[in-house]
Amino acid sequence: HLHLGRTANVIEVSQLSNGTVYDFIVAGGGIAGLTVADRLTENPNVTVLVIEYGPFDKREDAVMVPGAYFPVPYLWLPLMTTPQLALGGTSYGVPCGRVVGGGSVVNAMFFHRSDAKLYDAWEELGATGWSWTDLLPYFKKSETFNPPNAEYAAQHNITWDESLHGFDGPVQASYAPYDYAGSENFYNGVVSLGIQPAKDPNNGHAQGIFRLLRSVNPKTQTRSSARVRYDRDASRPNYHILPSTAVSRVLFEGTTATGVEYVATSNGSKSTVQASKEVIVAAGSVHTPQILQLSGLGDAAQLKTLDIKTVSDLQGVGQNLQDHLVLKVNYNYTSNHFPNGGSLQSNTTYANEQRKLYDGGNPSAYDLTGTTGNLIVQLPLSNWTTRSTSIATLARRFDPAALLGASSPESVLRGLEKQRSIMIRDINREAVGGLSWNTGPETSIYMTRPFSRGSVKINSTSIFDAPLIDFGALTDATDLDILYAIYMKNRDIMSTPDIAVLGPIEVTPAPGLEDEVAIKEELIRALAPSNAHQCCTAAMMAQEDGGVVDAQNRVYGTDRLSVVDASVWPLIVSGGPQASVYAGAEKAADLVKNRYGLL
Ligand SMILES: Cc1cc2nc3c(=O)[nH]c(=O)nc-3n(C[C@H](O)[C@H](O)[C@H](O)COP(=O)(O)OP(=O)(O)OC[C@H]3O[C@@H](n4cnc5c(N)ncnc54)[C@H](O)[C@@H]3O)c2cc1C
Numbered sequence: 001h002l003h004l005g006r007t008a009n010v011i012e013v014s015q016l017s018n019g020t021v022y023d024f025i026v027a028g029g030g031i032a033g034l035t036v037a038d039r040l041t042e043n044p045n046v047t048v049l050v051i052e053y054g055p056f057d058k059r060e061d062a063v064m065v066p067g068a069y070f071p072v073p074y075l076w077l078p079l080m081t082t083p084q085l086a087l088g089g090t091s092y093g094v095p096c097g098r099v100v101g102g103g104s105v106v107n108a109m110f111f112h113r114s115d116a117k118l119y120d121a122w123e124e125l126g127a128t129g130w131s132w133t134d135l136l137p138y139f140k141k142s143e144t145f146n147p148p149n150a151e152y153a154a155q156h157n158i159t160w161d162e163s164l165h166g167f168d169g170p171v172q173a174s175y176a177p178y179d180y181a182g183s184e185n186f187y188n189g190v191v192s193l194g195i196q197p198a199k200d201p202n203n204g205h206a207q208g209i210f211r212l213l214r215s216v217n218p219k220t221q222t223r224s225s226a227r228v229r230y231d232r233d234a235s236r237p238n239y240h241i242l243p244s245t246a247v248s249r250v251l252f253e254g255t256t257a258t259g260v261e262y263v264a265t266s267n268g269s270k271s272t273v274q275a276s277k278e279v280i281v282a283a284g285s286v287h288t289p290q291i292l293q294l295s296g297l298g299d300a301a302q303l304k305t306l307d308i309k310t311v312s313d314l315q316g317v318g319q320n321l322q323d324h325l326v327l328k329v330n331y332n333y334t335s336n337h338f339p340n341g342g343s344l345q346s347n348t349t350y351a352n353e354q355r356k357l358y359d360g361g362n363p364s365a366y367d368l369t370g371t372t373g374n375l376i377v378q379l380p381l382s383n384w385t386t387r388s389t390s391i392a393t394l395a396r397r398f399d400p401a402a403l404l405g406a407s408s409p410e411s412v413l414r415g416l417e418k419q420r421s422i423m424i425r426d427i428n429r430e431a432v433g434g435l436s437w438n439t440g441p442e443t444s445i446y447m448t449r450p451f452s453r454g455s456v457k458i459n460s461t462s463i464f465d466a467p468l469i470d471f472g473a474l475t476d477a478t479d480l481d482i483l484y485a486i487y488m489k490n491r492d493i494m495s496t497p498d499i500a501v502l503g504p505i506e507v508t509p510a511p512g513l514e515d516e517v518a519i520k521e522e523l524i525r526a527l528a529p530s531n532a533h534q535c536c537t538a539a540m541m542a543q544e545d546g547g548v549v550d551a552q553n554r555v556y557g558t559d560r561l562s563v564v565d566a567s568v569w570p571l572i573v574s575g576g577p578q579a580s581v582y583a584g585a586e587k588a589a590d591l592v593k594n595r596y597g598l599l
Contacts, residue, residue, distance in 0.1 A: 031103055110214055125571070129551055324531040
């Protein structure tokens with residue numbers, strides 16, 4: 001194969017004639033796809049082709065340097081939602097990565113696990129073998145944990161438990177060695193309200209206030225992505241990547257997947273390649289259901305409207321879409337510290353000085369992405385508000401059929417009912433939201449346990465036409481109540497003496513408003529329905545509950561076809577998803593190896 005300079009095994013469309021055969025073809029080279037490909041090619045006898053829609057990034061500052069973070073060049077653009085009915089009919093951008101490495105090349109690098117209960121709920125919903133206890137070895141396997149300098153850790157309230165971490169995995173995980181003075185105000189203010197610091201939020205109890213771990217290599221203070229491992233292993237002759245190419249559908253003989261059809265994004269030339277063992281779909285939670293539907297896997301009635309022949313009538317494909325809702329609360333200050341989380345943007349002298357420090361290998365503001373502060377607060381509902389009982393009652397009363405519409409498949413409704421009863425049961429035991437102040441102009445509120453559900457549906461037979469993406473944001477009114485609760489807690493935090501001393505004055509979304517109805521109207525206006533954490537559109541649940549894959553990631557009603565990305569989660573995780581995507585893909589890789597005697 002050609003050597004294209006960057007890595008040895010990048011191949012071109014022209015090199016794959018019809019009839020080329022690999023053991024495994026991975027559709028989508030994002031976090032899950034590359035993780036699985038990396039593990040499968042540990043065996044030199046196993047051949048793997050990854051087909052990725054996006055290009056290789058160029059290792060530019062916008063990708064590598066946290067403080068220069070700018071994901072736009074490698075996002076799917078323009079990718080928009082359908083009008084969000086409960087948000088006044090507005091359409092919103094849908095951020096997700098389109099590059100070798102997927103989300104891991106464009107994400108904000110926060111790297112943490114969610115509550116144990118959350119993964120245990122996956123198992124309850126049908127994902128046998130995916131509980132917290134089952135996944136913990138895979139969380140460890142995926143990371144190289146780099147503990148912080150002891151003195152720095154003591155000064156900045158960073159605590160951790162090494163027994164829960166891995167020290168030999170592909171993702172370099174570290175804490176930023178730099179922070180702004182405002183973080184101390186935030187920490188003290190939060191703790192003064194009785195919110196507890198978490199010892200190590202990666203211990204299955206991701207609650208309280210804690211310092212965020214990041215996927216950053218501490219030696220270079222640069223991004224650690226899923227691509228890094230591929231670069232390191234580029235000498236593997238059994239591992240090929242075909243970039244800038246769209247998988248347009250899975251090919252079948254009967255119900256057995258035999259390969260894929262793919263299209264070069266440069267000139268639209270179409271071809272096919274065969275997989276002798278398995279086709280593994282990992283195109284992310286928006287595009288995985290698109291590929292499945294285009295391949296004849298989906299609601300037969302819907303596929304028929306586009307003249308697509310059904311291979312497996314799977315009503316759950318593209319259903320159950322979930323994401324985190326984000327609300328930015330902006331402030332001015334009468335007496336904030338300098339520097340703070342806004343200073344890199346607002347003060348060129350400071351930015352230049354910090355860049356020099358960064359380039360010289362010293363702790364610097366360029367070690368931070370700035371989108372969120374170093375600290376985050378994550379809490380169950382009863383710790384956000386005294387109204388948790390009435391909110392749970394509201395959720396219980398809500399009829400999922402009203403949420404999804406009368407035409408929704410019965411299996412999907414049944415699955416949603418099961419999800420809701422678990423979510424309501426655990427609403428005061430697992431984190432339902434998060435809040436972080438970047439010490440500058442911005443507080444971010446994350447609503448992480450939405451009851452609302454959305455969907456991804458193709459409305460054309462071309463892979464180049466974006467599917468209809470509907471988050472259904474706030475279609476369940478419970479979600480607005482939870483959001484309001486977190487927003488009000490944010491006001492409490494910003495009013496504690498530790499933060500009030502900086503003179504914060506709310507600028508958006510609801511300055512000066514006290515009336516609940518009026519505040520909620522403003523929250524709806526300011527809300528974004530996606531925090532780039534789309535998931536759950538090919539859920540690992542029973543088929544009669546709207547599930548799409550079994551607990552071994554295999555697509556129901558087919559042979560030799562699996563899905564390994566965040567699409568398979570029944571429920572969204574409560575923090576940043578990437579650590580869970582890596583862990584789930586590590587597990588999926590073992591399951592795949594196991595079924596072909598490769599373990
Ligand atoms: C801007 C942004 C910020 C984020 N910040 C954080 C954060 O700080 N912390 C955190 O934990 N998570 C964060 N995330 C989320 C996290 O990165 C994702 O949850 C994760 O990448 C999902 O992994 P995946 O393997 O399911 O899909 P992805 O990593 O998205 O990979 C899917 C890949 O498939 C490719 N693909 C799609 N269609 C096709 C096709 N037809 N043919 C071939 N290839 C295709 C895509 O181009 C993509 O590269 C962020 C995401 C974004 C976009």
